[in-house]
Amino acid sequence: MQPFHQRKVALIVCVLLGFLYPNFSRAQSNQSTYSLQQLIEVAEKYTPAIRQSEAFANAATAHITDVKHEQLPFVKFNAQASLGSANAVNGTYFPMGVVPSTSGSITNRQNYNATIGDLASVYSEYDIYNFGLNKAKNENAQAEASLANAALAKDKYQLKIELAKLYFNILTYQNLQRIDKQNVKRYATIDTIIQSLARAGIKPGADLSQANAELAKAKIQLNRTNAQLKEALQTLSTYTGISLDSSNINNRILDSEVVFNNLQYDSTEANNPMLDFYKSNNDYLATNAKLLKKSYLPKFTLIGSVWGRASSYAGSNQFNAIGTGLGFQRYNYAAGIAFVYDFMDGLHKKDKLTEYKYELKAGQEAYNQQKLNFDEANAQADLQLKLVMDNLQQLSVQKKSAHAVYADKEAQYKAGMVTLIDLTNASFVLYRSQVDYLDAIDDWYAASLSKAIATGNLDNFIQSVK
Structure with missing residues (x-):
């Protein structure tokens, strides 16, 4: 059967x-x-x-x-203390990620004196309008x-x-x-x-x-x-x-x-x-398909940051005691709106x-x-x-x-x-x-x-x- x-x-x-x-x-x-x-x-x-x-x-x-939750604004906090020289030169270059930024006087010779500095920042971004992407x-x-x-x-x-x-x-x-x-x-x-x-x-x-x-x-x-x-x-x-x-x-x-x-x-x-x-x-x-269409549209992003810095280098080849580079000496803020669009997105x-x-x-x-x-x-x-x-x-x-x-x-x-x-x-x-x-x-x-x-x-x- x-x-x-x-x-x-x-x-x-x-x-x-x-x-x-x-x-x-x-x-x-x-x-x-x-x-x-x-x-x-x-x-x-x-x-x-x-x-x-x-x-x-x-x-x-x-x-x-x-x-x-991914659509919430992101807020990043960064802090660092660094020890190094401060030799600057004239000119422009594109950021390459691993190339450190140097702030110092432009002099006619190399100076290997060490400076110490610290930096702390809070940075935030939020897409205020992205044409229905969210x-x-x-x-x-x-x-x-x-x-x-x-x-x-x-x-x-x-x-x-x-x-x-x-x-x-x-x-x-x-x-x-x-x-x-x-x-x-x-x-x-x-x-x-x-x-x-x-x-x-x-x-x-x-x-x-x-x-x-x-x-x-x-x-x-x-x-x-x-x-x-x-x-x-x-x-x-x-x-x-x-x-x-x-x-x-x-x-x-x-x-x-x-x-x-x-x-x-x-x-x-x-x-x-x-x-x-x-x-x-x-x-x-x-x-x-709908998400794909929206992801290629431009977006308006609100950005803002506050940060503080300190350095033992005072400029004009004046190198203060290393300890003076710890603790914030100056504070700054910035805010703005960014518009991002890739013309090849179409x-x-x-x-x-x-x-x-x-x-x-x-x-x-x-x-x-x-x-x-x-x-x-x-x-x-x-x-x-x-x-x-x-x-x-x-x-x-x-x-x-x-x-x-x-x-x-x-x-x-x-x-x-x-x-x-x-x-x-x-x-x-x-x-x-x-x-x-x-x-x-x-x-x-x-x-x-x-x-x-x-x-x-x-x-x-x-x-x-x-």
Whole structure:
């Protein structure tokens, strides 16, 4: 029997990282059964991939405050005391950062006498007007935080999808296990009947050998189902960090009463975290482009400073005692408005905006493709649901008829009216009808889940699974 759906390897790898965290050691289950909603709530707290996304979202939210604080005026305090010569020359040079400034008399010879001086200053800058750059920065930070939270919601949505598929896999394997046990019991009963008839000389020993072979085959199928169920439970334990066995999952019989409990699906796009992520990404790209435009505009900056100086050099080759250069001798202040603009910014802005234009187009097409995929999945799910509903009535008749045929063949075999082949064929038809019916229920869950995912009704669907 095919599993419900293939599970994504990448997310499982992330879940396996949970074993590296000692504070999240695997716990034994302390309650009898878990609903799908309860398992999801546990997994969201335990899974490292979700905790990682939460950390990214928190970092993006913290970045909003950081951006706002960056817009405050900066105030720098500098102080120094220096010892050196004071030989000055005429001329002009561009500042090179590491070239010290020298203040002294211009003389006709080199003087190596040492002077000492100190300097302290407070310098401040504040952009009083930058043509909306600060607003663009704030909007960009908000969009980045929204994108990070949308990514978190998307990751949780994908985790719910994986757990829902796994949960329905387990339900299917539990019901298949029940069917396989019934099949083993039937062949064990046939084996017992043949042994009694063989000892009475009514049936040949060959029938007993054939019955033993069919019983062994049924047991092998049961062993396979048991292994598949254990593997699915182990994977679920990996997601949740809880040691689970079959008794912890509601071992209900999947039947038509569950199937006919249809949900009403709201196809509003806003309910789908997968689409919300692409929308948020496009909003973020748009704010990037706006921020870029604003960053290349001129700005008006208010600047101001106060400072004090002292020096042991008095000028005219008069070098006072070194101690006189400590302690401020003169104080000054200055204030002004600066206008800054790079005339090449227009060219740089044009190049960057061209890049952002295509990035935004790519983001919009990614959204359109995801929307198209969901529309297709929704349409396919509707077709599958209709097919399942049409088939269930026939499968129910098939299953009841197969039960009746097997009961008749068993009685006829005891009376010597049919061969063992007729009886085993009837047993196989009954087993196949039970499995086919279970497959139809499984298909209904698969299609319903697919429709819930595509229409953004996953939470409602999960809550309906009691």
